[in-house]
Amino acid sequence: MKFKQIIPLLILVMLLTACSDDENVVTRIIVGGPTNPEGNGSDPEFLKDFANFKIGNIVSATKLASSSAGNAKFREVLGNDYNSITAENDMKMANMFPSPDTYDWSDGDAIVAYAKENNLRVHGHALVWHSSIPGWLSSFQGTDAEFEAQIQGYVKATVAHFALEKDAEGNSVVTGWDAVNEYFDGGAIRSSLFTQRIGEDYINKIFTWAREADSDVKLFYNDFNVAGEPVKRAKIIALVNDMISNNIPIDGVGMQMHFNYDWPTSDIPLAIQQISDLGLLVHASELDVRANPNSDITNLTQERAAQQATQYQNTAYYYTTTVPANQQYGITIWGFRDQDSWRFNNGNDWPLLYDNDFNTKASYNGFVEGLKGNI
Numbered sequence: 001m002k003f004k005q006i007i008p009l010l011i012l013v014m015l016l017t018a019c020s021d022d023e024n025v026v027t028r029i030i031v032g033g034p035t036n037p038e039g040n041g042s043d044p045e046f047l048k049d050f051a052n053f054k055i056g057n058i059v060s061a062t063k064l065a066s067s068s069a070g071n072a073k074f075r076e077v078l079g080n081d082y083n084s085i086t087a088e089n090d091m092k093m094a095n096m097f098p099s100p101d102t103y104d105w106s107d108g109d110a111i112v113a114y115a116k117e118n119n120l121r122v123h124g125h126a127l128v129w130h131s132s133i134p135g136w137l138s139s140f141q142g143t144d145a146e147f148e149a150q151i152q153g154y155v156k157a158t159v160a161h162f163a164l165e166k167d168a169e170g171n172s173v174v175t176g177w178d179a180v181n182e183y184f185d186g187g188a189i190r191s192s193l194f195t196q197r198i199g200e201d202y203i204n205k206i207f208t209w210a211r212e213a214d215s216d217v218k219l220f221y222n223d224f225n226v227a228g229e230p231v232k233r234a235k236i237i238a239l240v241n242d243m244i245s246n247n248i249p250i251d252g253v254g255m256q257m258h259f260n261y262d263w264p265t266s267d268i269p270l271a272i273q274q275i276s277d278l279g280l281l282v283h284a285s286e287l288d289v290r291a292n293p294n295s296d297i298t299n300l301t302q303e304r305a306a307q308q309a310t311q312y313q314n315t316a317y318y319y320t321t322t323v324p325a326n327q328q329y330g331i332t333i334w335g336f337r338d339q340d341s342w343r344f345n346n347g348n349d350w351p352l353l354y355d356n357d358f359n360t361k362a363s364y365n366g367f368v369e370g371l372k373g374n375i
């Protein structure tokens, strides 16, 4: 063999040697990822990698800013597993509307800045909710017209403010808002400060004001037990259809999905199907699954963990396979570690995907299986 013929062979051998060189083998530690990812060799995969839609979780400005070791872990898991965030409490009216005509968006701004820096979407939660009202508003002494003007001013100013921050492509970091949260109480319109001072059609006004403030942001109606209470769901569907017929600018429905390991069961696929059939965006907006709703266990048994995992799997599966791709706004998990959950119940429940050390649980693996379309 002549020297010229050997050159390509030599190059090939050099390349192969370089690739198998230890220095070139990228070892990445799986943190927060599935314990046993399937079908992808040794590459780590995280929640967001299993879905063609956004996977979100909740944050607070304080947590994002904290430099404690625990919070470094939190931010690492957040960055690995998620590409969407929702403020658990910071962007509620009670926090952002401290006194008449006065708005404090500082916590929300910090969250949006973090999202922008880390390529995350922000889902705004929640403009108007009976349960997060500043004290001064509850005891507002002005007329109904003055009350309404306060709400209109707050909604328009807040939506316009959060429309300002854009990502690298020029899209708003805050892509959507829960414009109205929990308008219904079971099958009836909930009596609230807003129905009492503005009237039952306050919901239409909120959506209209929000749209006037930002022509692009996605506006959601958000509620719990959309799966689980068929009568309530029927009311929500009728309301949304009415809003659509009356050109009220609604873009989507948030199904909160605060579930139990054994509830709801057969209603989950039906509910997701019926809400999808509205033709709007669908957000599984606050998913968690209580493992111990009846206080019948004292630690998370393997059996119960498996049942909880199945509930997460079913939910992810039906969302992934039922909602048309162009309507999949995403799935948001309501918390990281069990101890962070509003359903922690002093350590007597374990509702989330990570234990108190951020280790992934069976629920995490179940959720992954559902996202992969396995049931």
Ligand code: G3I
Residues within 6 Å of the ligand: 088, 089, 131, 132, 181, 224, 256, 286, 342
């Ligand atoms: O920040 C104050 C603190 O200063 C004070 O010392 C302490 C005393 O109780 O309260 C703290 O505020 C609490 C806040 O969470 C932050 O921890 C409120 O009392 C408490 O009511 C609030 O609970 C939140 C709840 O909404 C009410 O706003 C939960 O964290 C939050 O997970 C929960 O989320 C709701 C969704 O927004 C809507 N859907 C239902 C879901 C669960 O209730």
